[in-house]
Amino acid sequence: MNVNEVARLIKRYADEVKIVGTRQVFAATDKERYIEALAALRDNDLKHLTTITGVDRGDTIEIIYHIHCGESLLNLKLALPKTDLEIETVTDIFPGAILYERDLMEMLGVQVRGHPDPRRLFLPDDWPKGVYPLRKEVKK
Amino acid sequence: MTFIIPIGPQHPALEEPTHFRIEVKGEEIVGVDLRLGYVHRGIEKALTERPYAHGFYLSQRVCGICNATHSLAFTRAVESVAGVECPDRARYIRVIDAELERIHSHLLWAGIAAHEIGFTTLFMLLWRDREHALDMRELLFGNRIYATGTYLGGARVDIEQKHIPQLTRALAELEKSTKHYIDVCTSDRTIIARCTGVGVLTKKDARELCAVGPTARASGVDFDIRRDDPYAAYDEILFDVVTERDGDVLAKVVVRLREILESIEIIRQAIDAMPKGPIRAKFPENVPENEAVGRVEAPRGELMYYVRSNGTNKPERVRIRTPSYANWPSVRPMLVGGTIAEIPIVVASIDPCFSCTDRVTIVDAKTGKSRIETKEELRRLRK
Amino acid sequence: MIETLGYIFAYFVFPGILFASAVGLLFMGIDRKITGHMQHRIGPPIWQEFLDVGKLFCKEDVTPAAANSFVFNFVPLLSFGALIAVVLFLPINSAQPVLTSVADLIVIIYLLNIPAVCMMLAGYASGCPFGTTGSSRYVVQLFGYELAFIIAALAVVAKAGWSLSLSSIVTYQAQNGWMAFQVALIPAAIAILIAAQGKLLRVPFDIPEAESEIVHGPLTEYSGPKLAILRIAYDIELFVATAVIVVLFFGGPVPHTIGGVYIPGVVGFLIKCFGIVVLSTLIRNIAARLRIDQALKFFWTFPTLLAAISLFLVMVV
Numbered sequence: 001m002n003v004n005e006v007a008r009l010i011k012r013y014a015d016e017v018k019i020v021g022t023r024q025v026f027a028a029t030d031k032e033r034y035i036e037a038l039a040a041l042r043d044n045d046l047k048h049l050t051t052i053t054g055v056d057r058g059d060t061i062e063i064i065y066h067i068h069c070g071e072s073l074l075n076l077k078l079a080l081p082k083t084d085l086e087i088e089t090v091t092d093i094f095p096g097a098i099l100y101e102r103d104l105m106e107m108l109g110v111q112v113r114g115h116p117d118p119r120r121l122f123l124p125d126d127w128p129k130g131v132y133p134l135r136k137e138v139k140k
Numbered sequence: 141m142t143f144i145i146p147i148g149p150q151h152p153a154l155e156e157p158t159h160f161r162i163e164v165k166g167e168e169i170v171g172v173d174l175r176l177g178y179v180h181r182g183i184e185k186a187l188t189e190r191p192y193a194h195g196f197y198l199s200q201r202v203c204g205i206c207n208a209t210h211s212l213a214f215t216r217a218v219e220s221v222a223g224v225e226c227p228d229r230a231r232y233i234r235v236i237d238a239e240l241e242r243i244h245s246h247l248l249w250a251g252i253a254a255h256e257i258g259f260t261t262l263f264m265l266l267w268r269d270r271e272h273a274l275d276m277r278e279l280l281f282g283n284r285i286y287a288t289g290t291y292l293g294g295a296r297v298d299i300e301q302k303h304i305p306q307l308t309r310a311l312a313e314l315e316k317s318t319k320h321y322i323d324v325c326t327s328d329r330t331i332i333a334r335c336t337g338v339g340v341l342t343k344k345d346a347r348e349l350c351a352v353g354p355t356a357r358a359s360g361v362d363f364d365i366r367r368d369d370p371y372a373a374y375d376e377i378l379f380d381v382v383t384e385r386d387g388d389v390l391a392k393v394v395v396r397l398r399e400i401l402e403s404i405e406i407i408r409q410a411i412d413a414m415p416k417g418p419i420r421a422k423f424p425e426n427v428p429e430n431e432a433v434g435r436v437e438a439p440r441g442e443l444m445y446y447v448r449s450n451g452t453n454k455p456e457r458v459r460i461r462t463p464s465y466a467n468w469p470s471v472r473p474m475l476v477g478g479t480i481a482e483i484p485i486v487v488a489s490i491d492p493c494f495s496c497t498d499r500v501t502i503v504d505a506k507t508g509k510s511r512i513e514t515k516e517e518l519r520r521l522r523k
Numbered sequence: 524m525i526e527t528l529g530y531i532f533a534y535f536v537f538p539g540i541l542f543a544s545a546v547g548l549l550f551m552g553i554d555r556k557i558t559g560h561m562q563h564r565i566g567p568p569i570w571q572e573f574l575d576v577g578k579l580f581c582k583e584d585v586t587p588a589a590a591n592s593f594v595f596n597f598v599p600l601l602s603f604g605a606l607i608a609v610v611l612f613l614p615i616n617s618a619q620p621v622l623t624s625v626a627d628l629i630v631i632i633y634l635l636n637i638p639a640v641c642m643m644l645a646g647y648a649s650g651c652p653f654g655t656t657g658s659s660r661y662v663v664q665l666f667g668y669e670l671a672f673i674i675a676a677l678a679v680v681a682k683a684g685w686s687l688s689l690s691s692i693v694t695y696q697a698q699n700g701w702m703a704f705q706v707a708l709i710p711a712a713i714a715i716l717i718a719a720q721g722k723l724l725r726v727p728f729d730i731p732e733a734e735s736e737i738v739h740g741p742l743t744e745y746s747g748p749k750l751a752i753l754r755i756a757y758d759i760e761l762f763v764a765t766a767v768i769v770v771l772f773f774g775g776p777v778p779h780t781i782g783g784v785y786i787p788g789v790v791g792f793l794i795k796c797f798g799i800v801v802l803s804t805l806i807r808n809i810a811a812r813l814r815i816d817q818a819l820k821f822f823w824t825f826p827t828l829l830a831a832i833s834l835f836l837v838m839v840v
Binding site: 020021023024026047048049050051053054055056064066068070071072073075094095096097098099100121122123124133134 | 369457461
């Protein structure tokens with residue numbers, strides 16, 4: 001799928017659809033629509049979730065789902081206020097997301113509801129609760 | 141009754157530390173659990189605390205084998221954030237760099253795979269021929285392993301004309317021996333006995349679990365970033381994406397060995413097509429606020445860097461998704477139902493790189509403690 | 524008195540501990556050197572095995588608490604002793620071995636299995652999952668190669684007129700030529716060579732101690748002097764297993780006189796043993812390790828069938 005097709009497909013579920021270069025699409029969605037958006041992508045045979053990135057933007061945490069769409073890459077953003085860091089799991093849509101969501105939970109403190117295996121992934125077992133290494137407030 | 145066989149953190153079959161808990165019933169595997177994090181260095185965080193020019197060198201240190209592709213992916217992301225165009229000659233140098241790395245990485249892997257199935261002679265011979273690729277890296281880029289031709293905005297060193305004949309000779313040697321090894325691996329009866337039908341990853345599983353690289357291609361998933369999202373000079377070079385259908389260990393061996401042949405062809409084309417000209421564009425110190433994703437096809441599969449800049453000389457956030465990390469979920473369907481004898485070769489078949497997987501966290505003195513706990517677990521098992 | 528001294532000399536010097544250990548370690552060193560060359564390496568010097576064992580003797584003996592039992596500690600000596608006993612039963616210098624009994628061959632087959640049984644006990648006693656897995660694999664493998672080994676030996680016994688005495692088998696060969704060159708016994712010779720590869724745990728049958736799978740199998744928890752004794756025992760086993768094959772199939776010790784110089788039988792005997800060791804080294808360097816189920820299937824089909832064909836030919840034709 002090329003960038004224009006991807007942009008057309010995602011328009012229904014996202015705002016600020018932006019095409020960068022010939023191969024990348026950035027789009028911002030919200031908490032109501034992102035599951036539908038991901039499911040719609042899956043149903044269009046786009047099954048490869050490259051990864052999930054979490055970015056601490058100060059007041060919000062931005063979660064980016066990078067989805068490989070054949071010829072192009074879709075970066076679907078979801079901004080969450082730090083007061084309400086709960087999302088639904090996407091492992092039922094993309095089973096390969098299982099490690100990325102664990103990573104997201106322990107590194108940025110995003111709660112993923114319905115995750116099949118919400119243990120820690122990289123951090124040691126005795127890592128203090130409530131300390132999320134990739135948050136901005138964590139200093140050396 | 142099932143009991144648990146601990147594999148790692150230190151184990152002869154593993155080149156790097158990780159910890160598997162394999163639940164077995166007799167010789168049959170019924171469950172797999174994986175504990176990562178023994179080589180955490182906190183690189184994602186560290187990259188945000190350094191200027192781009194320093195981060196470039198740190199990105200190479202994510203992985204000991206695929207450092208050229210790591211720096212290439214970082215450079216690709218950073219260059220698109222900063223809007224810097226790489227000169228034409230440098231794009232070809234990057235191709236040669238990345239492909240030499242692919243050759244030596246695949247030969248290294250093939251050697252390890254031979255070792256895992258107890259074929260030491262093949263292991264030694266594969267590593268002997270890997271030396272050709274390493275020598276070429278030393279000749280062209282100055283070092284056997286930790287060397288890269290890439291730099292922010294272009295290439296770090298130019299390829300000199302006088303080195304080309306040596307490179308061509310080494311490629312001819314490599315081509316000859318790789319063809320021989322493909323022959324050996326597809327005809328030796330003990331290798332076939334150990335590798336066919338073992339660790340099968342179906343095409344459906346490979347797609348659903350988002351496997352990448354040779355692991356996915358051996359299961360018939362036609363997916364290669366060099367073709368799907370071309371970078372450097374790959375859009376001007378003709379090559380095939382190698383796929384196999386069976387998804388077993390033998391398919392993974394053959395895919396990698398055939399990719400070496402493709403890489404050799406790619407390097408030959410790059411040598412012929414390489415234009416003259418400057419090798420480096422100026423890279424600004426401060427990068428305006430922007431974000432970009434840089435993906436490259438590392439020897440182990442799709443490698444992704446996400447970079448967000450904030451107008452200063454340091455990035456705001458760098459996210460690294462390494463191919464080994466993406467391939468871990470595929471190990472479970474490959475192992476369950478197999479036997480203990482298959483663990484090493486199946487785990488090795490995704491070419492795991494633990495340093496790559498474990499790049500995220502912050503190293504803490506407390507990691508030592510989790511090690512001790514693992515030892516206690518081992519002791520409990522013994523009693 | 525003289526007789527007792529003779530036995531003591533036989534036990535400790537020739538062909539007992541000193542001789543057998545020296546030959547075993549040397550064979551192993553040569554094996555490692557050849558392996559090195561086949562793998563495009565220089566390889567260790569041929570006396571490396573002596574240095575390794577010497578070093579192990581000097582090292583501290585670390586025994587894990589879970590493994591510290593009588594069985595675990597006693598097994599190395601038992602295994603070593605059994606192999607020395609086999610050496611005494613073998614006709615190494617002349618057709619007449621140091622010890623004889625009514626049925627030498629049966630005693631030898633039993634004694635040759637003691638090291639294997641010892642290894643299993645060691646693995647189970649070590650209380651470590653690798654040892655346990657290694658031992659259970661060893662049990663399976665023992666049943667695999669032993670069948671072929673025994674049938675092949677039986678074919679020779681039948682050919683030599685149902686004599687279980689090794690000296691009469693050697694005498695028979697001195698008169699009628701090597702067993703390996705009798706048409707009926709060629710399949711058995713091939714079978715016993717394959718079975719020996721399994722008995723000596725060499726690739727493709729190094730399954731019970733596959734290092735990349737289960738570390739070192741039953742030997743995982745051994746260290747220091749105990750490991751050294753086990754290493755010597757293994758090296759003697761290498762010598763003894765090839766020696767049994769030489770006695771059964773390749774004529775045993777035959778003294779020669781070349782140019783008026785008398786060459787004792789032991790020289791020719793060792794050369795023949797060496798030939799078999801080299802063959803075994805070649806095989807171990809051109810194959811990958813099989814899985815235990817594949818190995819069992821292989822042992823019970825190909826070599827066992829070959830041995831059975833020989834037995835049939837000898838008895839019927």
